[in-house]
Amino acid sequence: MMTVSRHLRKLPGVAEKTAARIDRAVADLDYRPNPSVRALMSAIRRHNPGAPASNLAYLTFGGTENAWRRHHPSRAIFKGAEEEAAKQGYTLVPVWTGTPGLSGARFAQILEARGIHGFLISPLAPDGDFPFGDFTWEKFASVSLGYSLKAPALNITATHQWQLMERLLLHLSGPDSPRVGLILSRGLDERVRGQWISAYLYHRQTRPNLSAPLLVDTAVDPTRIRQKILTWIREQRIGTVLTDAEVLPRMPEGAVESGSPLRVLRLDDAEIVLPDGTRIGRDFHQLGAVAIRLVISLILLDQRGIPDRPVHQLLDPLVIPGN
Secondary structure, three states: OHHHHHHHOOOOOOOHHHHHHHHHHHHHHOOOOOHHHHHHHHHHHHOOOOOOOOEEEEEEOOOOOOHHHHOHHHHHHHHHHHHHHHHOOOEEEEEEOOOOOOOHHHHHHHHHHOOEEEEEEOOOOOOEEOOOOOOOHHHOEEEEEOOOEEEOOOEEEEEOHHHHHHHHHHHHOOOOOOOEEEEEEHHHHHHOOOHHHHHHHHHHOOOOOEOOOEEEOOOOOHHHHHHHHHHHHHHHOOOEEEEOOOOHHHOOOOOOOOOOOOEEEEOOOOEEEOOOOOEEEOOHHHHHHHHHHHHHHHHHOOOOOOOOOOOEEEEOOEEEOOO
16 A cells, blocks of 8 residues: 555656556546545655655756755745745755756656655746756646746746836826836846736826837947947836846946936846835745745645646736835
8 A cells, every 4th residue: 555655646666567557457446535634644745754844946057056046036045945845845946957967867766765745946046948858747746936948848937017006106106206218128028928018008008108119139339239228217206117137338428327317226236216215126035925825735646747737836026005
Protein backbone atom coordinates (compact mmCIF):
# COMPACT_ATOMS: atom_id res chain seq x y z
CA MET A 1 0.00 0.00 0.00
CA MET A 2 2.84 2.39 0.81
CA THR A 3 4.35 1.84 -2.66
CA VAL A 4 0.99 2.56 -4.33
CA SER A 5 0.56 5.70 -2.23
CA ARG A 6 4.04 6.94 -3.10
CA HIS A 7 3.48 6.45 -6.82
CA LEU A 8 0.06 8.14 -6.80
CA ARG A 9 1.62 11.09 -5.00
CA LYS A 10 4.44 11.13 -7.62
CA LEU A 11 7.16 10.57 -5.03
CA PRO A 12 10.49 9.05 -6.15
CA GLY A 13 11.67 5.53 -5.32
CA VAL A 14 9.07 3.39 -7.15
CA ALA A 15 10.47 0.89 -9.65
CA GLU A 16 9.47 1.48 -13.28
CA LYS A 17 7.77 -1.91 -13.70
CA THR A 18 5.87 -1.48 -10.43
CA ALA A 19 4.75 1.99 -11.46
CA ALA A 20 3.45 0.62 -14.77
CA ARG A 21 1.43 -2.07 -12.94
CA ILE A 22 -0.09 0.55 -10.63
CA ASP A 23 -1.00 2.75 -13.60
CA ARG A 24 -2.76 -0.20 -15.31
CA ALA A 25 -4.70 -1.01 -12.13
CA VAL A 26 -5.72 2.63 -11.72
CA ALA A 27 -7.01 2.69 -15.31
CA ASP A 28 -8.87 -0.64 -14.96
CA LEU A 29 -10.56 0.44 -11.73
CA ASP A 30 -11.26 3.97 -13.03
CA TYR A 31 -9.75 5.23 -9.77
CA ARG A 32 -10.25 8.91 -8.88
CA PRO A 33 -8.61 10.36 -5.75
CA ASN A 34 -10.89 12.00 -3.19
CA PRO A 35 -9.57 15.58 -2.80
CA SER A 36 -10.92 15.88 0.77
CA VAL A 37 -9.08 12.74 1.88
CA ARG A 38 -5.97 13.82 -0.01
CA ALA A 39 -5.96 17.20 1.77
CA LEU A 40 -6.46 15.53 5.15
CA MET A 41 -3.65 13.02 4.62
CA SER A 42 -1.36 15.77 3.35
CA ALA A 43 -1.96 17.75 6.53
CA ILE A 44 -1.26 14.66 8.68
CA ARG A 45 2.02 13.99 6.85
CA ARG A 46 3.16 17.61 7.21
CA HIS A 47 2.73 17.44 10.99
CA ASN A 48 4.36 14.02 11.29
CA PRO A 49 8.13 14.38 11.90
CA GLY A 50 8.74 10.99 10.26
CA ALA A 51 6.92 11.85 7.04
CA PRO A 52 8.70 12.89 3.83
CA ALA A 53 9.69 16.56 3.73
CA SER A 54 7.02 18.97 2.43
CA ASN A 55 9.15 21.52 0.67
CA LEU A 56 8.36 24.19 -1.89
CA ALA A 57 10.95 26.07 -3.96
CA TYR A 58 11.42 29.70 -4.94
CA LEU A 59 13.37 29.50 -8.21
CA THR A 60 15.86 32.33 -8.56
CA PHE A 61 17.90 33.64 -11.48
CA GLY A 62 20.88 35.89 -12.09
CA GLY A 63 24.64 35.61 -12.32
CA THR A 64 25.12 34.56 -8.70
CA GLU A 65 23.18 32.47 -6.21
CA ASN A 66 22.20 35.46 -4.06
CA ALA A 67 21.67 38.08 -6.79
CA TRP A 68 17.92 38.00 -6.16
CA ARG A 69 18.41 39.22 -2.58
CA ARG A 70 19.50 42.64 -3.92
CA HIS A 71 16.09 43.05 -5.62
CA HIS A 72 13.51 44.43 -3.17
CA PRO A 73 10.41 42.93 -4.87
CA SER A 74 12.00 39.47 -4.94
CA ARG A 75 12.91 39.66 -1.24
CA ALA A 76 9.44 40.88 -0.24
CA ILE A 77 7.68 38.25 -2.35
CA PHE A 78 9.84 35.50 -0.86
CA LYS A 79 9.13 36.71 2.69
CA GLY A 80 5.36 36.74 2.12
CA ALA A 81 5.45 33.33 0.44
CA GLU A 82 7.71 31.87 3.15
CA GLU A 83 5.41 33.00 5.95
CA GLU A 84 2.29 31.69 4.21
CA ALA A 85 3.97 28.37 3.42
CA ALA A 86 4.87 27.94 7.10
CA LYS A 87 1.23 28.54 8.09
CA GLN A 88 0.23 25.74 5.72
CA GLY A 89 2.87 23.36 7.10
CA TYR A 90 5.39 23.71 4.26
CA THR A 91 8.95 24.97 4.07
CA LEU A 92 9.89 27.36 1.23
CA VAL A 93 13.52 27.27 0.10
CA PRO A 94 15.29 29.44 -2.51
CA VAL A 95 16.83 27.36 -5.32
CA TRP A 96 19.22 28.94 -7.83
CA THR A 97 18.82 27.91 -11.47
CA GLY A 98 22.21 29.22 -12.59
CA THR A 99 24.57 26.40 -11.61
CA PRO A 100 26.95 25.97 -14.58
CA GLY A 101 26.42 22.86 -16.66
CA LEU A 102 23.07 22.03 -15.06
CA SER A 103 20.52 20.34 -17.34
CA GLY A 104 16.76 20.51 -16.95
CA ALA A 105 16.52 16.79 -16.24
CA ARG A 106 19.19 17.02 -13.55
CA PHE A 107 17.57 20.12 -12.03
CA ALA A 108 14.25 18.26 -11.76
CA GLN A 109 16.02 15.36 -10.04
CA ILE A 110 17.55 17.76 -7.51
CA LEU A 111 14.13 19.21 -6.70
CA GLU A 112 12.61 15.75 -6.28
CA ALA A 113 15.47 14.62 -4.04
CA ARG A 114 14.78 17.60 -1.78
CA GLY A 115 11.11 16.66 -1.47
CA ILE A 116 9.96 19.56 -3.65
CA HIS A 117 6.78 19.10 -5.69
CA GLY A 118 5.85 22.71 -6.34
CA PHE A 119 7.63 26.00 -6.91
CA LEU A 120 7.34 29.72 -7.59
CA ILE A 121 9.29 31.33 -10.43
CA SER A 122 10.68 34.62 -9.14
CA PRO A 123 9.99 37.90 -11.02
CA LEU A 124 13.62 38.10 -12.11
CA ALA A 125 13.08 35.27 -14.58
CA PRO A 126 14.74 36.10 -17.92
CA ASP A 127 12.51 37.55 -20.61
CA GLY A 128 11.69 34.64 -22.86
CA ASP A 129 11.80 30.91 -22.22
CA PHE A 130 12.52 28.88 -19.10
CA PRO A 131 16.30 28.27 -18.94
CA PHE A 132 15.95 24.46 -19.13
CA GLY A 133 14.51 23.05 -22.33
CA ASP A 134 14.43 19.46 -21.05
CA PHE A 135 12.74 20.14 -17.70
CA THR A 136 10.13 17.55 -16.61
CA TRP A 137 7.21 19.86 -15.86
CA GLU A 138 4.72 17.04 -15.30
CA LYS A 139 6.25 16.28 -11.90
CA PHE A 140 5.69 19.73 -10.42
CA ALA A 141 3.05 22.35 -9.67
CA SER A 142 4.28 25.79 -10.67
CA VAL A 143 3.33 29.47 -10.57
CA SER A 144 5.17 32.30 -12.29
CA LEU A 145 5.33 35.69 -10.57
CA GLY A 146 4.69 38.46 -13.08
CA TYR A 147 4.89 38.27 -16.84
CA SER A 148 8.62 38.10 -17.61
CA LEU A 149 8.55 34.38 -18.40
CA LYS A 150 6.95 34.00 -21.83
CA ALA A 151 7.29 30.23 -22.31
CA PRO A 152 5.98 27.87 -21.28
CA ALA A 153 2.58 29.40 -20.47
CA LEU A 154 2.24 28.75 -16.73
CA ASN A 155 -0.14 29.77 -13.97
CA ILE A 156 0.57 33.39 -13.07
CA THR A 157 0.22 35.58 -9.99
CA ALA A 158 0.83 39.28 -10.65
CA THR A 159 -0.14 42.81 -9.69
CA HIS A 160 -3.19 44.00 -11.63
CA GLN A 161 -1.31 46.53 -13.79
CA TRP A 162 -4.52 47.80 -15.45
CA GLN A 163 -5.90 48.65 -12.01
CA LEU A 164 -2.63 50.34 -11.08
CA MET A 165 -2.90 52.68 -14.06
CA GLU A 166 -6.60 53.26 -13.43
CA ARG A 167 -6.03 54.24 -9.79
CA LEU A 168 -3.30 56.67 -10.87
CA LEU A 169 -5.47 58.32 -13.50
CA LEU A 170 -8.38 58.72 -11.06
CA HIS A 171 -6.09 60.86 -8.89
CA LEU A 172 -4.45 62.75 -11.76
CA SER A 173 -7.49 63.57 -13.88
CA GLY A 174 -9.40 66.13 -11.84
CA PRO A 175 -10.92 69.27 -13.46
CA ASP A 176 -7.94 71.45 -12.49
CA SER A 177 -5.24 68.82 -13.00
CA PRO A 178 -2.35 69.46 -15.43
CA ARG A 179 -2.20 67.47 -18.64
CA VAL A 180 -0.91 63.94 -18.17
CA GLY A 181 1.35 62.13 -20.60
CA LEU A 182 2.49 58.52 -20.79
CA ILE A 183 5.97 57.63 -22.12
CA LEU A 184 6.88 53.96 -22.05
CA SER A 185 9.80 51.94 -23.33
CA ARG A 186 8.67 49.23 -25.71
CA GLY A 187 10.47 46.65 -23.59
CA LEU A 188 8.57 47.43 -20.38
CA ASP A 189 5.28 47.76 -22.26
CA GLU A 190 5.77 44.19 -23.48
CA ARG A 191 6.82 43.04 -20.00
CA VAL A 192 3.45 44.12 -18.52
CA ARG A 193 1.69 42.81 -21.64
CA GLY A 194 0.37 46.19 -22.67
CA GLN A 195 -1.82 46.61 -19.58
CA TRP A 196 -0.61 50.14 -18.76
CA ILE A 197 -1.06 51.59 -22.22
CA SER A 198 -4.39 49.84 -22.80
CA ALA A 199 -5.82 51.20 -19.51
CA TYR A 200 -4.48 54.66 -20.39
CA LEU A 201 -6.04 54.62 -23.86
CA TYR A 202 -9.34 53.39 -22.43
CA HIS A 203 -9.57 56.27 -19.94
CA ARG A 204 -8.32 58.81 -22.48
CA GLN A 205 -11.71 58.52 -24.20
CA THR A 206 -13.43 60.27 -21.27
CA ARG A 207 -10.63 62.27 -19.62
CA PRO A 208 -9.67 65.39 -21.60
CA ASN A 209 -6.40 66.02 -19.74
CA LEU A 210 -4.80 62.80 -20.99
CA SER A 211 -2.51 63.38 -23.97
CA ALA A 212 -1.55 60.92 -26.69
CA PRO A 213 0.87 58.31 -25.27
CA LEU A 214 4.41 57.85 -26.57
CA LEU A 215 6.28 54.55 -26.98
CA VAL A 216 10.04 54.77 -27.41
CA ASP A 217 12.67 52.27 -28.48
CA THR A 218 15.50 52.69 -25.95
CA ALA A 219 17.95 51.05 -28.35
CA VAL A 220 17.82 54.18 -30.52
CA ASP A 221 20.40 56.98 -30.11
CA PRO A 222 19.60 58.73 -26.76
CA THR A 223 19.98 62.20 -28.32
CA ARG A 224 17.24 61.47 -30.84
CA ILE A 225 14.97 60.06 -28.15
CA ARG A 226 15.58 63.08 -25.93
CA GLN A 227 14.62 65.48 -28.72
CA LYS A 228 11.53 63.44 -29.55
CA ILE A 229 10.39 63.51 -25.91
CA LEU A 230 11.04 67.25 -25.59
CA THR A 231 8.99 67.98 -28.70
CA TRP A 232 6.18 65.77 -27.43
CA ILE A 233 6.13 67.50 -24.01
CA ARG A 234 5.96 70.95 -25.60
CA GLU A 235 3.37 70.12 -28.24
CA GLN A 236 1.09 68.26 -25.80
CA ARG A 237 1.66 70.85 -23.00
CA ILE A 238 2.41 68.06 -20.52
CA GLY A 239 2.41 68.80 -16.78
CA THR A 240 2.74 65.26 -15.39
CA VAL A 241 4.65 62.42 -17.06
CA LEU A 242 4.12 58.74 -16.28
CA THR A 243 7.18 56.79 -17.38
CA ASP A 244 9.60 53.98 -16.47
CA ALA A 245 13.23 53.49 -15.48
CA GLU A 246 14.41 52.79 -19.04
CA VAL A 247 13.03 56.08 -20.35
CA LEU A 248 13.99 58.26 -17.38
CA PRO A 249 17.71 58.64 -18.26
CA ARG A 250 16.64 59.79 -21.73
CA MET A 251 14.37 62.57 -20.48
CA PRO A 252 15.42 66.08 -21.61
CA GLU A 253 17.81 67.83 -19.20
CA GLY A 254 15.91 70.03 -16.78
CA ALA A 255 12.68 68.07 -17.17
CA VAL A 256 13.22 66.21 -13.91
CA GLU A 257 15.11 68.87 -11.98
CA SER A 258 13.76 70.03 -8.65
CA GLY A 259 11.44 72.97 -9.08
CA SER A 260 10.56 72.12 -12.68
CA PRO A 261 6.87 72.51 -13.53
CA LEU A 262 7.01 69.01 -15.02
CA ARG A 263 6.22 66.24 -12.53
CA VAL A 264 7.65 62.81 -13.36
CA LEU A 265 6.21 59.61 -11.85
CA ARG A 266 7.84 56.21 -12.40
CA LEU A 267 5.33 53.44 -13.02
CA ASP A 268 7.84 50.72 -12.12
CA ASP A 269 8.58 52.14 -8.67
CA ALA A 270 7.48 49.90 -5.81
CA GLU A 271 5.44 52.84 -4.53
CA ILE A 272 4.23 55.94 -6.42
CA VAL A 273 3.62 59.07 -4.33
CA LEU A 274 1.04 61.47 -5.81
CA PRO A 275 0.79 65.25 -5.27
CA ASP A 276 -1.90 64.87 -2.57
CA GLY A 277 0.25 62.40 -0.65
CA THR A 278 -1.66 59.32 -1.81
CA ARG A 279 0.62 56.31 -2.22
CA ILE A 280 -0.16 53.66 -4.82
CA GLY A 281 2.02 50.60 -5.09
CA ARG A 282 2.46 46.87 -5.25
CA ASP A 283 1.96 44.70 -2.20
CA PHE A 284 4.81 42.27 -2.88
CA HIS A 285 4.47 40.55 0.49
CA GLN A 286 0.81 39.72 -0.17
CA LEU A 287 1.66 38.74 -3.75
CA GLY A 288 3.98 36.04 -2.42
CA ALA A 289 1.33 34.75 -0.01
CA VAL A 290 -1.32 34.56 -2.74
CA ALA A 291 1.06 32.76 -5.11
CA ILE A 292 2.07 30.13 -2.56
CA ARG A 293 -1.56 29.37 -1.76
CA LEU A 294 -2.13 28.66 -5.44
CA VAL A 295 0.87 26.32 -5.62
CA ILE A 296 -0.31 24.39 -2.56
CA SER A 297 -3.84 24.04 -3.95
CA LEU A 298 -2.42 22.71 -7.23
CA ILE A 299 -0.37 20.11 -5.33
CA LEU A 300 -3.36 18.95 -3.27
CA LEU A 301 -5.49 18.67 -6.42
CA ASP A 302 -2.64 16.90 -8.24
CA GLN A 303 -2.66 19.51 -11.00
CA ARG A 304 0.94 19.45 -12.13
CA GLY A 305 2.75 20.12 -15.35
CA ILE A 306 2.11 22.81 -17.96
CA PRO A 307 -1.59 23.72 -17.66
CA ASP A 308 -3.92 23.51 -20.65
CA ARG A 309 -5.61 26.72 -19.50
CA PRO A 310 -3.35 28.68 -17.14
CA VAL A 311 -4.83 30.47 -14.14
CA HIS A 312 -4.06 34.20 -13.85
CA GLN A 313 -4.39 35.65 -10.34
CA LEU A 314 -4.31 39.46 -10.37
CA LEU A 315 -3.81 41.32 -7.08
CA ASP A 316 -5.16 44.87 -6.91
CA PRO A 317 -2.59 47.57 -6.11
CA LEU A 318 -2.19 48.86 -2.58
CA VAL A 319 -3.66 52.38 -2.13
CA ILE A 320 -2.91 54.48 0.97
CA PRO A 321 -4.94 57.74 0.89
CA GLY A 322 -3.16 61.06 1.35
CA ASN A 323 -4.51 64.40 2.49
